[in-house]
Amino acid sequence: MSFGQLGYDVAHLLGGGVLLLSFVLLYQRRIGAVINAFAMQGALLALAAAWAAHAQGAPALYVTAVLAMAAKGVLIPLALHGIVRRLDLHRTVETALGIGPSLVAGVALVALSILVVLPATEGVRALARENLALALSVVLLGMLMMISRRNAISQVIGLLSLENGLILAAIGVAGMPLVVELSTAALVLMIAVVAGVFAFQIRERFDTLDTGSLEEHRGERR
Amino acid sequence: MPAVLTALALLVGALVVLGVAAWPLSRSVLGARVVHGGVALAGLLLAAGGLAGLLGGVSSLTLPFGPPWGLARLALDPLSAWFLLPVGLSAACASLFAFGGVHGPVAPRLLVPWPLFLAGMALTILAADGFTLLLGFEAMSLASWALVAHDDAQAANRRAARIYLGFAGFGGLSLILALGVLAGGAGDVAFAVLRDAPPEGWRAAAVLALVIAGAGSKAGIAPLHVWLPLAHPAAPSHVSAVMSGAMTKVALYVLARFVFDLMGPAQPFWLGAPLIALGAASAVIGALRANLEDDTKTLLACSTIENVGLIAIGLGLAMAFRGADLPALAALASGASLLHALNHAVFKTLLFLAAGEVLHGAATRAIDRLGGLIHRMPVTAWAALVGVGAAAALPPLSGFASEWLLLQALLAAWRVGDLPFQIGVAAATALTALAAALAAAAMVRFWGLVFLGRPRTPRAAGAQEAGGAARWALLVPAGLTVAFGLLPGVLLDLAEPALRLMAGAGAPRAGVLSVGAAEGGARYWPVLVALLLAAAVGAALWFVRRRAPGGVARFGAPGHVMRGPAWDCGFIAAPAHLPFGDPASQPSAAGFGQPLRRMLGTSLLAAREAVTMPPPGATGAARLDAGFHDPALVALEGPLPRAREALATQAERLRDLSIRQCLGLTFGAVVLMLALLAVLGGR
Numbered sequence: 028m029s030f031g032q033l034g035y036d037v038a039h040l041l042g043g044g045v046l047l048l049s050f051v052l053l054y055q056r057r058i059g060a061v062i063n064a065f066a067m068q069g070a071l072l073a074l075a076a077a078w079a080a081h082a083q084g085a086p087a088l089y090v091t092a093v094l095a096m097a098a099k100g101v102l103i104p105l106a107l108h109g110i111v112r113r114l115d116l117h118r119t120v121e122t123a124l125g126i127g128p129s130l131v132a133g134v135a136l137v138a139l140s141i142l143v144v145l146p147a148t149e150g151v152r153a154l155a156r157e158n159l160a161l162a163l164s165v166v167l168l169g170m171l172m173m174i175s176r177r178n179a180i181s182q183v184i185g186l187l188s189l190e191n192g193l194i195l196a197a198i199g200v201a202g203m204p205l206v207v208e209l210s211t212a213a214l215v216l217m218i219a220v221v222a223g224v225f226a227f228q229i230r231e232r233f234d235t236l237d238t239g240s241l242e243e244h245r246g247e248r249r
Numbered sequence: 250m251p252a253v254l255t256a257l258a259l260l261v262g263a264l265v266v267l268g269v270a271a272w273p274l275s276r277s278v279l280g281a282r283v284v285h286g287g288v289a290l291a292g293l294l295l296a297a298g299g300l301a302g303l304l305g306g307v308s309s310l311t312l313p314f315g316p317p318w319g320l321a322r323l324a325l326d327p328l329s330a331w332f333l334l335p336v337g338l339s340a341a342c343a344s345l346f347a348f349g350g351v352h353g354p355v356a357p358r359l360l361v362p363w364p365l366f367l368a369g370m371a372l373t374i375l376a377a378d379g380f381t382l383l384l385g386f387e388a389m390s391l392a393s394w395a396l397v398a399h400d401d402a403q404a405a406n407r408r409a410a411r412i413y414l415g416f417a418g419f420g421g422l423s424l425i426l427a428l429g430v431l432a433g434g435a436g437d438v439a440f441a442v443l444r445d446a447p448p449e450g451w452r453a454a455a456v457l458a459l460v461i462a463g464a465g466s467k468a469g470i471a472p473l474h475v476w477l478p479l480a481h482p483a484a485p486s487h488v489s490a491v492m493s494g495a496m497t498k499v500a501l502y503v504l505a506r507f508v509f510d511l512m513g514p515a516q517p518f519w520l521g522a523p524l525i526a527l528g529a530a531s532a533v534i535g536a537l538r539a540n541l542e543d544d545t546k547t548l549l550a551c552s553t554i555e556n557v558g559l560i561a562i563g564l565g566l567a568m569a570f571r572g573a574d575l576p577a578l579a580a581l582a583s584g585a586s587l588l589h590a591l592n593h594a595v596f597k598t599l600l601f602l603a604a605g606e607v608l609h610g611a612a613t614r615a616i617d618r619l620g621g622l623i624h625r626m627p628v629t630a631w632a633a634l635v636g637v638g639a640a641a642a643l644p645p646l647s648g649f650a651s652e653w654l655l656l657q658a659l660l661a662a663w664r665v666g667d668l669p670f671q672i673g674v675a676a677a678t679a680l681t682a683l684a685a686a687l688a689a690a691a692m693v694r695f696w697g698l699v700f701l702g703r704p705r706t707p708r709a710a711g712a713q714e715a716g717g718a719a720r721w722a723l724l725v726p727a728g729l730t731v732a733f734g735l736l737p738g739v740l741l742d743l744a745e746p747a748l749r750l751m752a753g754a755g756a757p758r759a760g761v762l763s764v765g766a767a768e769g770g771a772r773y774w775p776v777l778v779a780l781l782l783a784a785a786v787g788a789a790l791w792f793v794r795r796r797a798p799g800g801v802a803r804f805g806a807p808g809h810v811m812r813g814p815a816w817d818c819g820f821i822a823a824p825a826h827l828p829f830g831d832p833a834s835q836p837s838a839a840g841f842g843q844p845l846r847r848m849l850g851t852s853l854l855a856a857r858e859a860v861t862m863p864p865p866g867a868t869g870a871a872r873l874d875a876g877f878h879d880p881a882l883v884a885l886e887g888p889l890p891r892a893r894e895a896l897a898t899q900a901e902r903l904r905d906l907s908i909r910q911c912l913g914l915t916f917g918a919v920v921l922m923l924a925l926l927a928v929l930g931g932r
Contacts, residue, residue, distance in 0.1 A: 123909065139920065142927040167920070227387045 031089040034082040038199075041075035042161040045195055046137070052188055053133055054126050058180060062107045065184050069099025072191050079198040088198055095194060103187065103219050107180060110223060124175035132175075136167040158199030165192030177237045179229060183222040190215050251308045254325040257298045257333075257375060258310060264291055264368035264596060271360040277657050280651060282348055295371055296337030302330025302745050305372050309377055316380050324377035328510065331587055332374050332502040335594030339494035340367050342595075342726045343487040346602045350487070350609065359399050359485065366392035366491065371498045379428040379438030386399030386424060386503065390467070391416035393496060396488040397480045409479035412885070416466050416476045421792045423463030424485035424503070431456050431511060440511060444787050447513025457520055460507040461527065467500035470529040471557055472881040474554045478538065481550035482614060486605020489546055493553040493640040494598035501560055508568060509583070509751040518572030518666050522673060524565025529680040531558030534879075536687035537853060540694060540845045541877055543838035545604040545614045548695055549597065552640055555688050556593040559655060560586045562681060565673075566658050571752055573665040579752035581766060582658035585620060589651035592733055596639040596647060599726035603633035606719060611712040616695075616838035621704040626714040630700040630725040638695040641689035645779035647730045650737035652685060653773050657766035661814035687845070694841045702835050735775050737764045862914055905912050 048068035055061045073096035080088030122129070140163035148156045169189025173182050193211065267287050274280030302308075307326045315321035347363075355858040369392055372385030394417055398410035430452060432438050448456050466473035481489040508524075528715045535554025563586030572577035606629045607622060608614050623630040639648035659681060662674040704710035714720075733740060739759045741748075745755045765772040823831040850856030856877035863869040906914070 136920070139923055139927060143923045143930070146930045147926065170912070170916045170919070174909050176917055177909075 031213045032185060034078075037078055038075065038082060039157060041071060041078055042158055042195060042199075045075060045191065046161050046168075048165050049165050049172075049188060049192075050130065050133055050173060052184065053129050053168065053175075056126070058111055058178065059108070061181060061184055062104050062111070065107075065188060066100055066104035068191055069095055069104070072194060073100055076193065091194070098215065099187070099191065101152060106219065106223060107184070111180065111228060114226075122175060123177050129171060129175045132171060133168050136171060137164040140164045140167060147218055155199050161197035162192045162199065165189070165195055168192075171229045179222070179226045179237075183219070183226070186218060186222070187215060190218075253301045253305060254299055254308045254310045254323060254375070257325065257371065258312070258323055260298070261368050261371050261375070262433070264288070264364045264371070266292075268361055268364040268368065268498040271364060272357050275355055275357040275360045278351060278353060281351045281360060282289075284360050284364065285344050285348040285351060287402055288350060288367055289341045290338045291364070291367060292339070292341030292344060292581070295367075296341065296624050298325075299330045299333030300743075301338060302333065303327055303448045303746060319378075319437075319439075321381045321384075322377040323375045323381065324432065324440070325375060326750060327744075328504070328505060328750050329374045330746040331557075331744055332452060332498060333371070335458065335498045335591045336367075336374065336495040336803050337725070338591075338729065339491050339498075339594045339598040340370075342722050343490040343494070343602065346490070346605065346719050346722035347485075349720070349722060350605075354590050356399070356495060358395065362392040362395040363488070366396065366496075369848065370495055373499050374502055377409065377440045379432070379440075379443070382441050382503065382506075383421065383424060385427070385666075386467075386499075387417075389496060389499060391487070393417075393484075393492055393596065397484045398483065400483065405479075408481040408485040409476075413476045413480045416473065419473075420463045420466040423459045423466070427456050427459035427463055427507065430459065431507075431866070443511045443711075444513065447511075447515065453512060453516055453520065457508065457523070460504055461523065464500045464504040465561075465663060467526070468504065468561070469531065469535075469554045469557045470527050471534050471554070471558065472884075474531060474535065474557075475879055475882040475885055475907070477550040477554055478542065478547045478879075481553075481601075482544055482546040486546070486601060486608060487552070490598045490601035490605070493601055494552060494594040497553060497557050498594050501557065501564070501586075501590060505562075505564060505583075505586075505751065507566065509571075512570060514753060516572055517910070518569045520572065521565040521568030521570075524561050524568065525674065525677050526565075526924045527898065528558040528561030528563075529566055529677040529684075530683035531555065531561065533558075533680050533687070534853065535682040536691060537845065537849055538879065539691035540687060541839075541842045541850060541856075543616050543842075545607065545616060545619075545699065546601065546616075548691065549600050549604060552600075552688060552691060553593075553597055555684055556589065556640075557595070558684065559652065559681065560589050560593070562677060563589065563655050563658065564797070566655075567752055568663055569662065569665050569670070569674075570658075575664060576752050576754035577757060578661050578664070578749045579769065580754045580756045581654060581661070583751045584741050584744060584748050584756040585651050585654035585658055585685060588654065588737060588740055589648075590732070592639065592647035592651050593739065595726050595733065596730045598635040599636040599723060599730060600633060600640065602722055602726070603629050603663070606715065606723065609719075611709045611716055613706075614710065618706045619699045619704075620702045620711045621700070622709065622712055623700040625710070625712040626700075628720055629714055629723060630696075632727040633700065634696060635727040635730050637692040639734065641692040642685050644691075645731075645734050645771075645775040645782065647734035647737070647827060650734060650773065650775060654764060654766070656681065656736075657771060658698070661766065679823055690845065694838070698836070698838055698841060705835065735779060736761070737773075737775060738762060812815060843875070845876065846877060853882060854878065 045068055048064055048071060051064045052068070055064055073092045076088050076092035076095055079085060080092060141160045144160040145156060148159060166189050169185050169187075170193055172185030172188065176182055176185065176218060188210055190211070194195070197211070264287075267284060274284055285543075302325045302425075307324070309322065309324040312321040312323065339821050344363075349576075365388060369385050369388030369390075372388060373382055374385075376382035376385055394410060394414050397413050400405070400406050401410070431443055431448060433446065433448075433452075435442065435446065436445075447453075450923045461470065462473070466476075469477045481493060484492060506518075525818070532555045535551045535556075535558060539548050539555065542551055545720070547907035562602075563582050566582035567579045567586065570582055604614070606626065607619065610626055610629070611619055611622065613619065626636070635646065639646040642648045642652045644650075656678070659674065659678040662678075663671050665671070665674070733808045741756045741764060742758075742761070746757050755769070757767050762771045762776050763774040823834070847858075854877040858873065858875045861872040861874070863871060903914075
């Protein structure tokens with residue numbers, strides 16, 4: 028597949044959409060909007076997986092799509108919204124890096140991943156190459172989000188969006204066994220559950236979701 | 250001849266088995282004797298295998314087992330065969346000595362590492378791939394460390410063992426890096442593969458620097474020599490003998506293997522310069538320290554540093570000559586090195602064993618508590634005199650032949666390179682001559698203070714000499730020292746294939762009875778020199794006896810020899826309560842070394858002297874404090890630990906990072922790696 032073919036263009040468009048939503052995640056100032064953007068990213072990922080299933084003729088990928096849509100598009104965002112409502116969080120996102128600098132850093136990370144992936148994968152199908160570059164960018168942006176936010180919910184969303192990048196990489200490669208994706212999905216659900224419990228515990232003990240408040244309670248402080 | 254190599258490989262295996270079996274065997278006297286006798290036999294077989302390898306050809310062997318990524322390979326070529334000689338002879342003599350010293354059950358910690366030590370050395374020499382080489386090298390290091398650390402009751406020994414282990418780790422790490430740089434991205438460390446891709450430019454320089462750091466720290470090349478004077482006194486005597494005689498040679502073998510074989514012949518001449526410079530520095534520092542130490546084994550360890558420095562100079566010269574396409578001179582320099590490696594192994598083993606015999610007989614290593622031992626321990630004294638003469642490079646003993654060849658090579662080195670190199674070689678020549686003279690002074694001091702004069706303590710006056718195996722362990726290397734000194738031409742002929750491997754040419758042929766610097770050049774006839782010396786000494790003896798007043802002694806009439814009192818150097822007779830004379834009326838170890846300490850020690854070894862006078866009117870004695878520090882050891886124990894401490898304090902701060910900062914570190918590392926990949930992948 029190459030430029031001008033429908034399969035390529037749609038896959039490219041969906042992958043690019045996932046990446047775009049990673050940027051959207053980075054510049055949201057309200058936590059509800061962050062969760063909504065994450066839900067959209069999950070939905071787009073599900074679409075991308077479904078399209079890959081159609082284009083590659085791999086019905087197993089439909090399962091991935093359904094799972095992604097159910098877990099990331101619906102269930103996890105709903106649960107997060109529930110947490111925010113129940114804990115009555117300040118609805119603003121507390122950033123550590125600032126919106127502008129994190130966007131600049133995000134652009135630099137995308138450039139870096141393109142510089143790394145494109146020369147390293149010469150001779151591979153064009154779709155896989157660009158998909159890999161997009162996926163690596165999403166992964167790096169998820170990590171960036173984890174370190175540039177103070178709020179535990181935002182950090183969890185950073186981790187989940189990082190995982191979206193991994194799924195995006197997996198569906199771009201033809202022949203990835205289904206069990207890998209299933210186990211990844213199970214892992215993500217576990218992470219979400221643990222993170223939710225953890226957030227409740229933090230809130231209960233310290234009356235805040237700022238993970239910085241944990242610092243005062245570490246042992247072995249010199 | 251694969252049969253020889255197979256036999257040698259089986260011998261290494263047998264030594265390992267003997268090391269394991271030494272644990273139960275150590276309970277009984279007989280068991281300890283079995284272990285030491287077995288190691289002595291193995292040493293002899295190793296030397297025999299080396300001889301067979303020199304006379305035969307190159308053979309290689311792939312073992313049926315090895316590391317997970319391949320099979321271990323062994324090979325026996327002339328270079329490794331030559332280095333089996335010093336290792337085998339030294340280990341055989343030392344083990345014979347230890348055999349004679351077994352009078353009760355020996356502690357397992359002293360017995361178990363001993364066969365493993367020899368097995369490690371043999372495996373290093375026989376290895377034909379990098380992994381096996383490192384395996385042997387590390388086994389050798391660890392086994393000898395266990396032997397150095399055997400007496401951990403004393404703080405000085407614990408310190409010595411700690412420093413020794415640090416150097417062993419540093420050396421092994423450097424060799425691993427050297428192999429890595431040499432192998433490049435290919436990853437195969439078989440010697441045959443490495444030979445096909447010799448390094449060039451900065452890679453060759455990096456390999457050389459790493460090998461000098463790795464093998465040099467084991468051999469004792471300055472400034473990595475500081476462990477020798479600490480570790481040798483801590484180890485038992487037979488172990489110090491093998492550490493000095495054989496282990497440093499194994500390290501030099503590794504150096505020669507890398508430099509002359511694996512790095513290929515097409516290297517520039519200036520790669521030899523660092524070896525020449527470091528060798529000259531080691532020779533001078535070692536010989537100077539040997540003049541200042543007051544512990545017999547420390548003194549001998551410093552002399553080892555000097556001799557290793559001389560061998561390193563020879564190797565560096567051979568590199569320079571080979572790079573300048575002068576194969577005959579390269580053969581001369583490498584011949585001097587190989588010959589000196591063998592000679593030094595034999596005479597230093599002899600000297601350490603003699604020091605061990607003195608330690609056993611007089612219960613001390615301090616020179617200031619010895620003296621006059623020639624009367625109580627004549628065999629040890631005369632055997633040590635042979636070794637001392639060789640270490641002082643006196644003709645016709647073995648040390649002279651090889652040092653003469655080395656000086657001939659140094660004097661011929663003006664043919665190489667440009668002016669700076671020539672000036673440097675001229676300076677190295679002067680330093681080598683200085684080191685030889687200093688070594689002679691150190692040996693006079695050692696032998697004179699220990700064996701001549703009067704006993705300085707009652708314990709020295711009552712010293713007892715052991716007989717049996719220990720005596721033979723002294724007589725055999727003494728005989729070999731004389732034989733090697735008289736027949737260096739035979740040894741050079743034997744080393745011919747090794748020289749062809751290293752230098753691409755044989756040594757200048759000068760017949761069996763002489764060695765020569767070049768065809769038609771200067772020659773040294775050891776047998777002739779020996780005859781001349783014997784004639785001169787005999788004539789002098791005859792003349793003195795003939796001139797002696799009648800009735801005292803007549804030449805040819807030994808029955809009439811009359812002993813007079815020893816000359817007391819003009820001092821008044823000692824009081825009656827000092828039956829061995831006044832100790833203060835003999836030169837002490839520090840006093841003997843004082844002129845050299847004042848002349849050279851102040852600048853090179855930070856020697857100091859301070860006189861504390863009693864206050865005016867007081868009747869107390871004035872006090873003289875004198876001492877010196879090796880600057881390398883001061884640097885090792887001062888700034889280095891401080892830097893490590895500061896680094897550790899900085900690293901401790903990482904523990905206080907918040908979760909986000911920890912994640913940020915990971916993220917930064919990932920981004921850095923990706924950036925590196927992007928930059929390097931773009932090339």
